[in-house]
Amino acid sequence: MKLVTKLGLGLAVTSFIVFIGCSKAQPTYSEESLGLRKDNLYNEDKVVPEETHYSKVAPSTGGKTFKRAFQDAPPMIPHDVEGMLPITINNNQCVSCHSPEVAPSLGALPYPNSHMINFRPDTSLAKDGKITKNGKEIDNTSSEKLANVSIKHLNKLSSARFNCTQCHAPQSKGELVGNTFQPDFTDKEGNKKSSWSGSKLTEGLNTLME
Structure with missing residues (x-):
């Protein structure tokens, strides 16, 4: 009888503790506090975004270059781009200064060798359904075999x-x-310039199959 009484008392105490724990007020968070703006998520009528201030440095005068965010990251544009965008098939003012043959004389950064490489293999589909890539028949266009990787060096962009x-x-x-x-730069000058060329074009592509 004493054992039953002790077990009953123990269960009662345990239930009370669990009840108290569950009834403790939990912190609540408003929807407005979840976002970066700390504002109404359903109405932006009163939202005032930060004013945008782009560089006004003229392209011809150069400008302080930005450090790369990570290894081989595309460099950011340090000068004014007013009137230069959008780039169209008939108007690309970037290459007039950044092409390798004229960039040094203008004090501009030339686009790297990786920009003068064609990574797109010549792919065609015959009437009988056969797919060829660079003249070789393949099973599908997404073939990941190393032999189907296409790297063609060009003398232009x-x-x-x-x-x-x-x-x-x-x-x-x-x-x-x-x-x-x-x-974590893999090259000692990784925050200044690209190193993606030569053997590095396929280095680390461990998803490719022999």
């Missing part, structure tokens, strides 16, 4: 690199969001 602003963008002075990212 590759058309795949023609739209410069796909990767390069001007920087704006404004309120920044906190960032604790620390780059």
